[in-house]
């Protein structure tokens with residue numbers, strides 16, 4: 001059965017209004033018709049069986065029954081990701097979604113490559129959200145991945161600072177002592193925050209600033225990994241140690 005995400009704020013009783021993109025997919029790509037049955041997800045863990053009631057620019061569907069509701073995911077894992085060039089960022093969004101990351105916080109630090117203005121930022125942000133939703137469908141994940149709007153490095157350090165019991169880990173190739181296996185707290189932390197740098201790495205000042213905000217530096221071994229390799233390795237290992245893989 002085909003699955004589509006809807007925005008739970010665009011629901012009126014049993015009637016759900018699908019986004020422009022999902023509507024386009026339903027009407028123009030799959031050519032579904034009024035009366036066809038689909039599965040729709042609210043991105044918060046619920047899956048419904050629904051019947052298409054109107055096909056147009058905005059597809060409408062009527063909820064018939066709830067199929068399943070997944071309890072809130074236990075441990076949350078948020079990834080602070082420096083904005084990478086071109087398709088590398090798309091890869092990071094897609095793979096982090098598959099690996100069960102709760103949310104991504106893209107930021108721009110001093111060694112990020114390439115220009116990044118507001119207009120471009122908005123477009124990229126929308127693109128990452130699309131890629132995230134597609135990946136959720138592909139891996140049959142019920143909770144949508146959160147993707148924050150891009151911010152500066154300093155702003156990003158203030159994010160989610162009210163969360164209780166967060167273990168904050170900054171991955172730094174110059175950390176020579178602490179590795180992931182040396183941090184037993186990973187298993188029991190209620191929430192994990194992972195910070196990964198851009199192709200050019202962090203400056204020493206950026207690392208110091210993060211330390212002042214409670215981030216611990218951690219190594220992924222003696223070799224320097226490419227930025228996207230570092231993110232995917234960090235997430236996979238942390239998810240394993242946390243008991244989520």
Ligand code: SAH
Pocket residue numbers: 170171172173174195196197198199200201202218219220221222223224225226227230231
């Ligand atoms: N500035 C470096 C490379 C940066 S690699 C250089 O050019 O020499 C990009 C990011 O991947 C880093 O900011 C860091 O977050 C992560 N990373 C890469 N290799 C790592 C390692 N061995 N340990 C911890 N983090 C690593």
